[in-house]
Amino acid sequence: MGIHWKIKSFEALSTHELYDIMKLRSTIFVVEQNCVYLDLDGKDKVALHLYGEFEGKIVAYSRLFKPGISFENASIGRVVVDANYRERKWGHDLMREAIAGIKTHFGESKITIGAQLYLKKFYESHGFVQTSEMYLEDDIPHIEMKRESC
Structure with a gap:
């Protein structure tokens, strides 16, 4: 049995799904990465929420944005996989589903992300290229990366 993917608007999420996300x-982002920051940034209400369920538990997640919300291009954010399932x-x-979701739901092929620097090679494997110098976001090194086509 594999992972089952769903994409929902904020309004379509059940309270249980929202809580688990x-x-x-x-x-x-707060406990494992030891980073105190406000995760609830006001963007969840305008995002599409992509999540993967395995045996009834949400184990993977990301937010999808149309152009103009986080970046000029469409974007993917809050990319996360439960530590118990990373192997x-x-x-x-998750990234393949997110890229496909951007294309399907927004008709976009250009995607920009703010990536944690240590994940650069991971995102490069999905066609993203670094487009900025390193910057700190919540004291964690980040880079901007872009993907030109889906």
Whole structure:
């Protein structure tokens, strides 16, 4: 049995799905990465929420944005896989689903992301190229990366 992918608008998420998504994001971005920051940035209401379920649990997630919300281009953010499932390499499946979701839902082929620097090679494997110098976001090194076509 593999992972099952879903894409929903904010309004279409159940309270249980929203809770599980926020818990996963907080577990990774706040606790695991030891970074105190406000995850609820106001953008969730305008994002499409892509998540993967395995055995009834949300184990992978990302937000998809149309152009003009996070960047000039469409964008993908809050890319996360539960630490207990990373050995399954579902992060790659998540990115393939996110890129396809941008194309399907927004009709866009240009995607920009703000990537944590240590994940540069991971994103390069999905066609992204570095387009900025390193910058700090919440004290974590980041780079801007772009993908020109889906």
